[in-house]
Amino acid sequence: MAILEIKNLKKSFGKVEVLKDVSFEMNEGEVVSIIGSSGSGKTTFLRCINFLETADSGKIVCDGDVIFDGKSVKKMNAKEIREKQMKFGFVFQQFNLFPQYDVLTNVTLAPKLLAKERPDFKKNKAAIYAEIEAKALDLLSQAGLSDKINNYPCQLSGGQQQRVAIVRALALEPKIMLFDEPTSALDPELTNEVLKIIKFLADDDMTMIIVTHEMQFAKNISDRIVFMDKGVVAETGTPEEIFGNPKTERLQHFLSNTKL
Amino acid sequence: MIEFLHTISRIIEDLPSVTMTLLGGFGKSIEIFLITLVLSLPLGLVITFGSMSKIKPIKWLFKTFVWIIRGTPLMLQIIVVFYGPGLLWDANALPRLTAVLIAFVINYSAYFSEIYRAGIESIPQGQYEAGQVLGMTKTQVFFKIVLFQVIKRIVPPMGNEIITLVKDTSLARIIAVEEIIMVAQRYISAKALIWPLFYSGAFYLLFCGILTLLFGYIEKKLNYYRG
Ligand SMILES: Nc1ncnc2c1ncn2[C@@H]1O[C@H](COP(=O)(O)OP(=O)(O)O)[C@@H](O)[C@H]1O
Ligand SMILES: [Mg+2]
Numbered sequence: 001m002a003i004l005e006i007k008n009l010k011k012s013f014g015k016v017e018v019l020k021d022v023s024f025e026m027n028e029g030e031v032v033s034i035i036g037s038s039g040s041g042k043t044t045f046l047r048c049i050n051f052l053e054t055a056d057s058g059k060i061v062c063d064g065d066v067i068f069d070g071k072s073v074k075k076m077n078a079k080e081i082r083e084k085q086m087k088f089g090f091v092f093q094q095f096n097l098f099p100q101y102d103v104l105t106n107v108t109l110a111p112k113l114l115a116k117e118r119p120d121f122k123k124n125k126a127a128i129y130a131e132i133e134a135k136a137l138d139l140l141s142q143a144g145l146s147d148k149i150n151n152y153p154c155q156l157s158g159g160q161q162q163r164v165a166i167v168r169a170l171a172l173e174p175k176i177m178l179f180d181e182p183t184s185a186l187d188p189e190l191t192n193e194v195l196k197i198i199k200f201l202a203d204d205d206m207t208m209i210i211v212t213h214e215m216q217f218a219k220n221i222s223d224r225i226v227f228m229d230k231g232v233v234a235e236t237g238t239p240e241e242i243f244g245n246p247k248t249e250r251l252q253h254f255l256s257n258t259k260l
Numbered sequence: 261m262i263e264f265l266h267t268i269s270r271i272i273e274d275l276p277s278v279t280m281t282l283l284g285g286f287g288k289s290i291e292i293f294l295i296t297l298v299l300s301l302p303l304g305l306v307i308t309f310g311s312m313s314k315i316k317p318i319k320w321l322f323k324t325f326v327w328i329i330r331g332t333p334l335m336l337q338i339i340v341v342f343y344g345p346g347l348l349w350d351a352n353a354l355p356r357l358t359a360v361l362i363a364f365v366i367n368y369s370a371y372f373s374e375i376y377r378a379g380i381e382s383i384p385q386g387q388y389e390a391g392q393v394l395g396m397t398k399t400q401v402f403f404k405i406v407l408f409q410v411i412k413r414i415v416p417p418m419g420n421e422i423i424t425l426v427k428d429t430s431l432a433r434i435i436a437v438e439e440i441i442m443v444a445q446r447y448i449s450a451k452a453l454i455w456p457l458f459y460s461g462a463f464y465l466l467f468c469g470i471l472t473l474l475f476g477y478i479e480k481k482l483n484y485y486r487g
Contacts, residue, residue: 050393052389052392052393078397078398082395082397085392085393085395086395088393089393090393092386092389092390094384094386096384096386096387096389096390097390098387098390098391098405099409099485099486099487100408100409100412100485109394109404110391110394110395110396113395113396113400113404114395152484152485153485153487154485154486154487168394169393169394172394172395
């Protein structure tokens with residue numbers, strides 16, 4: 001069964017129709033890359049999936065749970081939205097680390113706040129916090145950041161910051177990771193350290209949607225590629241199909257303007 | 261030369277009593293300063309939220325209020341608060357100090373609100389969104405992420421404004437509240453002495469110096485990170 005199923009998603013900003021009827025499906029453990037020229041709606045698509053934007057119509061089913069239905073009149077309250085958001089981890093192009101906290105706190109802040117909602121929190125506070133910290137340290141060490149746990153974001157390179165941001169998202173154990181151009185704000189020599197982590201997650205069977213301009217990387221890592229153009233999924237297929245045998249003229253045109 | 265020495269010795273002779281008298285006046289200045297600060301710091305935040313409201317009429321109401329308060333002299337505002345009610349409604353005049361405090365609190369709330377607003381609006385949207393996708397509530401995002409960054413950003417302009425407030429307290433004498441300048445001026449008419457007025461500057465200097473050091477210290481403490 002598909003872990004994520006999106007049907008006829010539409011989204012406009014004012015008069016501009018940014019997503020025009022996007023449908024999409026993915027299975028657990030699948031890695032899907034979204035490619036397409038700038039302004040084609042890739043970011044908006046990701047943001048609609050985890051409620052940073054609210055789509056106008058369509059339906060999103062995640063893990064058998066209808067998380068969005070444009071038809072239902074009922075407006076979700078903040079708490080419901082939050083619960084659904086938690087199914088996803090989101091990695092921003094601009095990292096968005098919290099500058100006033102060191103690396104470890106950036107990772108543990110949200111899990112610790114969430115832990116307060118656990119019924120056994122008062123009784124086991126120390127143990128719960130210790131567990132959260134141990135897990136954060138473990139993830140940070142896997143990301144090669146063990147020696148940076150007490151540094152502030154401003155003391156890190158862009159690549160290190162993005163690795164912290166990825167760890168921060170992973171610490172909440174999301175079902176699906178969403179990456180919005182995770183290496184676009186990085187110098188070329190720093191992109192590899194971030195891509196390596198994403199590759200590591202893919203090998204670990206993490207379910208991921210990655211918006212990227214790194215074509216070679218998308219080709220190597222993805223089970224499937226989605227090409228978006230002007231707010232629609234213009235073509236989708238395996239990396240071999242998309243890069244080796246593009247069917248639509250739009251994709252051919254896009255690829256001829258993009259270096260592999 | 262003899263004349264000069266004579267003057268100096270007179271000043272030295274009068275110094276203790278003048279100092280004590282001026283200190284009394286400066287006490288009133290500090291009182292106005294502290295009460296204004298304590299009341300206008302939180303009131304400013306209320307005005308900030310008002311002027312950032314999504315409800316248009318509320319937003320424009322607060323914006324107009326800030327425009328009027330910042331667009332007219334504080335001295336005039338003191339006079340209006342003190343004499344206005346009597347002229348308009350035949351009401352009894354407020355006690356002088358109360359009138360001064362009302363005018364000061366309103367005035368400084370408006371200025372502080374603009375500093376707060378600039379600080380809040382300077383925090384990138386990405387900080388809110390990062391908190392949101394990590395499952396934080398709006399309240400948690402504001403108190404755990406945004407507020408600290410806002411405070412760091414507004415410390416320098418707040419320090420500036422607060423130091424201005426120290427000196428603005430001298431405007432209270434326009435309705436005869438006996439702050440330090442008014443007390444010092446009395447030496448001119450009563451004893452033909454001008455130097456106490458000059459001397460009063462030293463009190464401001466000292467107090468503002470302490471505030472400057474304090475704000476410098478806070479700024480340094482908050483400077484452990486960039487951004
Ligand atoms: N919040 C917004 N308000 C208005 N227009 C927006 C907003 N976000 C995105 N857009 C517009 O939607 C279109 C698609 O944007 P985006 O999803 O960011 O594309 P991509 O990520 O593929 O570059 C662009 O034309 C952009 O200007
Ligand atoms: Mg984008």
